[in-house]
Amino acid sequence: MASTAPTDYPGHDASAALGERLRQAAAERTPLRIVGGDTRHFYGRPVEGETLSTAEHHGITFYDPVELVVSVRAGTPLTELEAALAEHGQMLGFEPPRFGEASTVGGMIATGLSGPRRPWAGAVRDFVLGIRLINHEGIEQRFGGQVMKNVAGYDLSRLMVGAQGSLGVIGEVSLKVIPRPLTTQSLRLELPLADARQRLAEWGREPLPISAAAWLDGALHLRLEGGPSSVAATRERIGGDDLDNAWWDALRDLALPFFSADDARPLWRLSLPHRAPDLGLAEIDDTAMLHDWAGAQRWLRAELDSEALREACREAGGHATCYGPRVAGVEPFTPLSAVLMKYHRNLKAELDPHGIFNPGRLYADL
Numbered sequence: 001m002a003s004t005a006p007t008d009y010p011g012h013d014a015s016a017a018l019g020e021r022l023r024q025a026a027a028e029r030t031p032l033r034i035v036g037g038d039t040r041h042f043y044g045r046p047v048e049g050e051t052l053s054t055a056e057h058h059g060i061t062f063y064d065p066v067e068l069v070v071s072v073r074a075g076t077p078l079t080e081l082e083a084a085l086a087e088h089g090q091m092l093g094f095e096p097p098r099f100g101e102a103s104t105v106g107g108m109i110a111t112g113l114s115g116p117r118r119p120w121a122g123a124v125r126d127f128v129l130g131i132r133l134i135n136h137e138g139i140e141q142r143f144g145g146q147v148m149k150n151v152a153g154y155d156l157s158r159l160m161v162g163a164q165g166s167l168g169v170i171g172e173v174s175l176k177v178i179p180r181p182l183t184t185q186s187l188r189l190e191l192p193l194a195d196a197r198q199r200l201a202e203w204g205r206e207p208l209p210i211s212a213a214a215w216l217d218g219a220l221h222l223r224l225e226g227g228p229s230s231v232a233a234t235r236e237r238i239g240g241d242d243l244d245n246a247w248w249d250a251l252r253d254l255a256l257p258f259f260s261a262d263d264a265r266p267l268w269r270l271s272l273p274h275r276a277p278d279l280g281l282a283e284i285d286d287t288a289m290l291h292d293w294a295g296a297q298r299w300l301r302a303e304l305d306s307e308a309l310r311e312a313c314r315e316a317g318g319h320a321t322c323y324g325p326r327v328a329g330v331e332p333f334t335p336l337s338a339v340l341m342k343y344h345r346n347l348k349a350e351l352d353p354h355g356i357f358n359p360g361r362l363y364a365d366l
Helices: 015-028 078-086 105-111 193-203 228-238 246-252 306-315 338-351
Strands: 032-035 050-053 060-064 069-073 128-134 140-144 169-176 183-190 210-216 219-226 241-243 267-271 289-292 297-301 319-323
Touching (some): 015 169, 060 078, 069 078, 105 169, 193 210, 193 219, 219 228, 267 306
Parallel strands (some): 032 050
Antiparallel strands (some): 069 169, 128 140, 128 169, 183 241, 289 297
16 A cells, blocks of 8 residues: 555645634734534633634645554544545544544544543554644644654644643644454443453453443443454453444444433543542442443543542542533633643743633633
């Protein structure tokens, strides 16, 4: 397979127009609300500012299936990128959530969210090779490159992952990609949560082809991926019932009934160590929990005191994020310590001296 030219994937370079808009916003001190497909608007604090869309800045600019590298503009629909990779039997290893057909590559990078494959393949940040960032002066800056040797040491390109567009406008990103698995088999095993945890711990010490694990409604859900013989042997050993592989797509996109918008209770994502015990809060029971990422990520539906929940997570070595719809008086992200907030403010002041990039998206003071 040879590398593909940009003409193989028609797109549009709107970097000049975006740069001009940013120069004007900086001169006038106009705050901007940066959006692509706006499918991740629920994640983080609301932004008061003029809308700056990256949707017109789209297209794959470079793709080398042999080297497993692709470069793509921020406004490119995620489905378009995934379709191009699938034509060559490849995919994004971190399995990014889509949240809708309009979801873009820029939003994927800005939020830094990964899917069920994360513990086995890595997170978004692990696959970023380089980024072109449009700064407050409207100048396109390049960080990193298209090969791993260019991303040693402190890498500003990976700093943009999860920054929610608060440090500049992502113009283009270069990513590692991986081959698609030859075989996929999903299973459902009726197991209490404690037994599921024990089995996952045991299986984790063996080279089994597990690529996703989640516990919900009294059952452990597993995905096996790899060579046909390895998957078949593991499926025979583990047992359980067949599960539609599409179940993982629904989990990735928060489309399972557990995440239904009809449920008025706040939705929390708890990031905790694998072996973290139950948090000991009376409001939490197994029916309100979904354990993903082999247990390190726990989704919670419950009405409870946010400070008590976050303190319990902190004591367990983790943190809690509140997803939309937004809860009055509750910050989406765990408040930072004074020292960490100082570093964040200094970084924001350095890269966004006029405060025009998604002000307040992460924290009110940024």
